[in-house]
Amino acid sequence: MEKRVVFRSAWLPYALVAPQIAITLVFFFWPAVQAVWYSFQLQDAFGLKTQFVGLLNFAHLFRDGNYLASFKTTAVFSVAVAGAGISISLLLATMADRVLRGAMAYKTLLIWPYAVAPAIAGVLWAFLFAPSIGIVTYVLKGWGVDWNWILKGDQAMLLVVIASVWKEISYNFLFFLAGLQSIPKPLIEAAAIDGAGPARRFWTIVFPLLSPTTFFLLVVNIVYAFFDTFGVIDATTQGGPGQATNILVYKVYHDGIKAADFGGSSAQSVILMFIVIALTVVQFRYIEKKVEY
Amino acid sequence: MVENRPWLTFFSHAVLILGVIAVAFPLYVTFVASTLTLEQIMQVPMQLTPGDQLVENYSQVLSGGSTKGSKAAVSQMLFNSLVMALVIPLGKMAISVISAFAIVYFRFPLRMFFFWMIFVTLMLPVEVRILPTYKVIADLGMLNTYAGLTVPLIASATATFLFRQFFMTIPDELAEAARVDGASPMRFFWDVVLPLSKTIMAALFVIQFIYGWNQYLWPLLITTDESMYTTVIGIKRMIVGSDSANEWNLIMATAILAMLPPALVVMLMQKWFVKGLVETEK
Numbered sequence: 012m013e014k015r016v017v018f019r020s021a022w023l024p025y026a027l028v029a030p031q032i033a034i035t036l037v038f039f040f041w042p043a044v045q046a047v048w049y050s051f052q053l054q055d056a057f058g059l060k061t062q063f064v065g066l067l068n069f070a071h072l073f074r075d076g077n078y079l080a081s082f083k084t085t086a087v088f089s090v091a092v093a094g095a096g097i098s099i100s101l102l103l104a105t106m107a108d109r110v111l112r113g114a115m116a117y118k119t120l121l122i123w124p125y126a127v128a129p130a131i132a133g134v135l136w137a138f139l140f141a142p143s144i145g146i147v148t149y150v151l152k153g154w155g156v157d158w159n160w161i162l163k164g165d166q167a168m169l170l171v172v173i174a175s176v177w178k179e180i181s182y183n184f185l186f187f188l189a190g191l192q193s194i195p196k197p198l199i200e201a202a203a204i205d206g207a208g209p210a211r212r213f214w215t216i217v218f219p220l221l222s223p224t225t226f227f228l229l230v231v232n233i234v235y236a237f238f239d240t241f242g243v244i245d246a247t248t249q250g251g252p253g254q255a256t257n258i259l260v261y262k263v264y265h266d267g268i269k270a271a272d273f274g275g276s277s278a279q280s281v282i283l284m285f286i287v288i289a290l291t292v293v294q295f296r297y298i299e300k301k302v303e304y
Numbered sequence: 305m306v307e308n309r310p311w312l313t314f315f316s317h318a319v320l321i322l323g324v325i326a327v328a329f330p331l332y333v334t335f336v337a338s339t340l341t342l343e344q345i346m347q348v349p350m351q352l353t354p355g356d357q358l359v360e361n362y363s364q365v366l367s368g369g370s371t372k373g374s375k376a377a378v379s380q381m382l383f384n385s386l387v388m389a390l391v392i393p394l395g396k397m398a399i400s401v402i403s404a405f406a407i408v409y410f411r412f413p414l415r416m417f418f419f420w421m422i423f424v425t426l427m428l429p430v431e432v433r434i435l436p437t438y439k440v441i442a443d444l445g446m447l448n449t450y451a452g453l454t455v456p457l458i459a460s461a462t463a464t465f466l467f468r469q470f471f472m473t474i475p476d477e478l479a480e481a482a483r484v485d486g487a488s489p490m491r492f493f494w495d496v497v498l499p500l501s502k503t504i505m506a507a508l509f510v511i512q513f514i515y516g517w518n519q520y521l522w523p524l525l526i527t528t529d530e531s532m533y534t535t536v537i538g539i540k541r542m543i544v545g546s547d548s549a550n551e552w553n554l555i556m557a558t559a560i561l562a563m564l565p566p567a568l569v570v571m572l573m574q575k576w577f578v579k580g581l582v583e584t585e586k
Binding site for chain 1: 307309312313315316317319320323324326327328329330331333334337345346348349350352398399400402403405406407408409410411412415418421422424425426427428429431432433434435436437438439440444455456458459464471472476479480483489490492514517518519520521524525536539540543548552555556559562563566567569570571574577578581582
């Protein structure tokens with residue numbers, strides 16, 4: 012896509028892109044280059060000497076049980092967040108698309124969690140599930156569940172998944188609702204006349220037509236679970252107990268800032284960069300496909 | 305609706321109401337906790353009707369923060385959050401709209417190179433370059449400053465793309481007419497392009513306001529001075545230990561204050577919000 016009519020100036024276009032390019036260079040490219048550079052270096056315990064070690068940091072990482080465990084934790088976490096987030100929002104959006112009365116009110120009441128910062132979502136749920144004073148904990152105890160996410164890894168995971176999903180439902184809901192509303196009504200009506208019930212219509216017509224939206228949301232939700240949930244984790248479990256909720260992004264932060272392991276943390280950053288690049292490519296491939304329709 | 309199935313309609317409403325309750329429940333408990341005394345919260349189970357400490361709790365956090373954790377006044381934090389929530393969207397729009405204008409309306413050497421440079425930033429979120437970015441900010445002496453909090457977050461590929469896409473839909477006749485009339489490029493920009501972009505700017509502003517207000521990792525890294533904390537960071541700093549060690553009534557009051565502005569923006573500017581969300585992700 013190119014414009015037919017353009018203006019001419021020897022300097023103006025450069026002046027116009029300059030601010031953005033300057034910020035991009037200083038705060039994006041320079042740090043990214045440094046991350047790659049650090050990832051090939053090893054620093055001694057006092058931070059006095061650095062030494063070029065090639066791929067040693069990466070080799071260390073892939074032999075480090077904690078790092079591999081963090082990969083697994085991230086996989087479990089993102090599949091749980093994306094899976095639960097997408098199915099719950101799809102259910103709610105399908106219902107909201109059906110009802111005539113109060114549709115606007117439901118929408119308004121379901122979208123506001125988008126405005127809540129991930130860290131606050133974490134704090135809210137951590138309070139509800141607090142081992143000694145939480146109100147949900149109290150109910151769970153009544154049912155005989157021994158709830159203490161501060162000590163139990165799987166419960167800590169459940170907590171951060173719930174908080175993350177709660178925050179992301181509104182986003183998915185809006186996209187599903189928009190997708191549902193763009194499905195041509197005659198298709199549904201024709202199926203109804205042919206005698207297909209609501210469930211049948213949903214699975215054979217609506218769901219396949221929604222698949223582009225679902226796929227898009229799957230990518231977005233995985234990106235969200237990988238990166239934006241940092242706040243949820245930091246405000247609640249901080250990766251613990253043990254390594255139970257130590258997702259990759261949190262580990263980069265923890266190893267780099269808290270444990271001051273420059274080389275190791277930078278090598279992890281570089282690996283994360285590759286993951287982001289892969290996810291972005293997948294996302295744009297899909298968008299190109301959509302344009303072809 | 306295709307057919308009348310009263311039971312299914314009833315079921316739909318039931319699911320939606322359950323959904324609304326599940327979504328609202330944490331907020332309600334938070335609000336109730338922010339109106340109780342700490343002793344009342346510690347009584348298990350906590351009461352689920354609002355208490356009478358609303359004024360005390362909120363005025364305590366606004367003027368003096370918590371007593372065990374961060375002692376910075378939340379009013380200052382709200383101000384810091386507001387600075388982020390306003391400067392980031394405005395700065396982002398300013399630099400994105402002019403760079404998109406240059407890329408769409410000019411032909412110049414390195415044009416595509418600049419375009420790709422901006423594009424690649426999509427793949428470099430703060431989260432993946434935590435340590436080096438922190439070092440850059442420290443070297444530039446931007447720790448604990450408003451410039452440090454906002455400027456690095458201003459560059460954005462999505463905003464530039466959004467404007468570029470929108471400019472491509474502006475009829476060429478407008479630019480042609482402007483050129484025939486002898487208008488300079490910047491005159492065309494001010495008098496034609498900017499007025500046409502108002503809608504898209506409003507939508508972008510709503511999304512970026514929330515983005516700026518809710519920043520977490522970035523202020524966490526570069527603010528060590530209590531007076532530079534944003535509200536979200538303040539809440540985190542008030543949590544000092546496990547369960548019973550925290551002043552939950554004050555934390556919850558701060559949480560309500562932190563959620564209120566962006567939630568109001570989403571609910572009151574819903575039309576722009578939905579537009580912004582759907583457009584920026586295209």
